[in-house]
Amino acid sequence: xxxxxxxxxxxxxxxxxxxxxxxxxxxxxxxxxxxxxxxxxxxxxxxxxxxxxxxxxxxxxxxxxxxxxxxxxxxxxxxxxxxxxxxxxxxxxxxxxxxxxxxxxxxxxxxxxxxxxxxxxxxxxxxxxxxxxxxxxxxxxxxxxxxxxxxxxxxxxxxxxxxxxxxxxxxxxxxxxxxxxxxxxxxxxxxxxxxxxxxxxxxxxxxxxxxxxxxxxxxxxxxxxxxxxxxxxxxxxxxxxxxxxxxxxxxxxxxxxxxxxxxxxxxxxxxxxxxxxxxxxxxxxxxxxxxxxxx
Ligand code: C2E
Ligand code: MG
Ligand code: MG
Ligand code: MG
Numbered sequence: 001x002x003x004x005x006x007x008x009x010x011x012x013x014x015x016x017x018x019x020x021x022x023x024x025x026x027x028x029x030x031x032x033x034x035x036x037x038x039x040x041x042x043x044x045x046x047x048x049x050x051x052x053x054x055x056x057x058x059x060x061x062x063x064x065x066x067x068x069x070x071x072x073x074x075x076x077x078x079x080x081x082x083x084x085x086x087x088x089x090x091x092x093x094x095x096x097x098x099x100x101x102x103x104x105x106x107x108x109x110x111x112x113x114x115x116x117x118x119x120x121x122x123x124x125x126x127x128x129x130x131x132x133x134x135x136x137x138x139x140x141x142x143x144x145x146x147x148x149x150x151x152x153x154x155x156x157x158x159x160x161x162x163x164x165x166x167x168x169x170x171x172x173x174x175x176x177x178x179x180x181x182x183x184x185x186x187x188x189x190x191x192x193x194x195x196x197x198x199x200x201x202x203x204x205x206x207x208x209x210x211x212x213x214x215x216x217x218x219x220x221x222x223x224x225x226x227x228x229x230x231x232x233x234x235x236x237x238x239x240x241x242x243x244x245x246x247x248x249x250x251x252x253x254x255x256x257x258x259x260x261x262x263x264x265x266x267x268x269x270x271x272x273x274x275x276x277x278x279x280x281x282x283x284x285x286x287x288x289x290x291x292x293x294x295x
Pocket of ligand 2: 065124156186
């Protein structure tokens with residue numbers, strides 16, 4: 001009996017100790033990452049990659065999305081999924097997001113000066129940036145500093161961002177839209193907003209989240225959801241973009257449902273800026289399979 005009790009006490013003691021140190025390790029890890037994130041901006045460890053969006057009418061590159069990459073000195077390439085949440089918690093997303101915006105504007109202006117026929121580029125905006133900065137003034141300044149026409153800039157915003165304070169979001173988005181900046185609803189379908197609520201906001205495009213695209217070929221429910229989103233969004237006058245398209249079968253399904261554009265590994269991963277410019281120069285296109293006849 002005594003032995004058993006002692007064993008249990010030891011086990012639970014160890015368990016407690018283990019749990020504690022695991023928690024401490026996690027907190028310490030976060031602190032290290034936060035400090036590294038702070039230094040990453042100053043020491044130029046960030047890069048912007050661009051992923052093309054292509055038209056499902058003719059396969060041409062019609063725009064792109066800017067995706068942040070962190071080239072960490074020892075950890076290698078760190079995924080935004082793992083550091084954006086921390087950047088948001090610590091407020092570091094504000095200067096990092098501003099850097100992305102200014103980098104994209106400067107690159108676009110530079111390409112235009114070189115005579116490259118570039119396309120609009122979408123920049124992701126975090127809810128924290130939207131809350132804590134004067135987004136309108138920031139965007140105006142980023143464009144004016146490099147003399148870029150607003151139509152070359154697109155902002156990607158999520159449902160949760162606009163739903164935090166819808167009245168304020170409507171006001172700011174209307175001002176951005178009036179400026180000539182394009183607006184995209186990002187990751188549609190993952191939040192709580194409905195298409196009916198969306199009509200209050202001046203979006204140009206709606207991006208269907210990858211979650212509905214993954215199984216679109218084999219799961220009739222996902223196909224029905226995607227198809228319903230496409231039909232309603234188009235009737236609201238929105239350009240519909242499918243995220244995360246990886247196969248020709250997905251592409252065919254989406255095109256049959258009336259989707260306008262796609263973005264995904266099927267055409268290209270996010271690539272460094274120069275590689276994107278090379279794609280534009282080469283006039284790279286997605287070969288579209290012939291549309292089957294209906295009947
Ligand atoms: P997002 O805005 O929805 O970006 C699309 C994500 O899907 C990107 O992941 C992209 O690389 C990935 N993707 C594109 N096509 C495919 C595909 O065919 N298959 C698969 N499996 N994935 C595909 P990434 O680059 O890891 O970025 C993740 C998220 O991090 C973004 O989701 C966005 O929410 C955030 N993020 C990235 N850059 C920025 C930034 O500059 N600012 C802010 N605030 N957030 C950013
Ligand atoms: Mg996005
Ligand atoms: Mg997205
Ligand atoms: Mg997404």
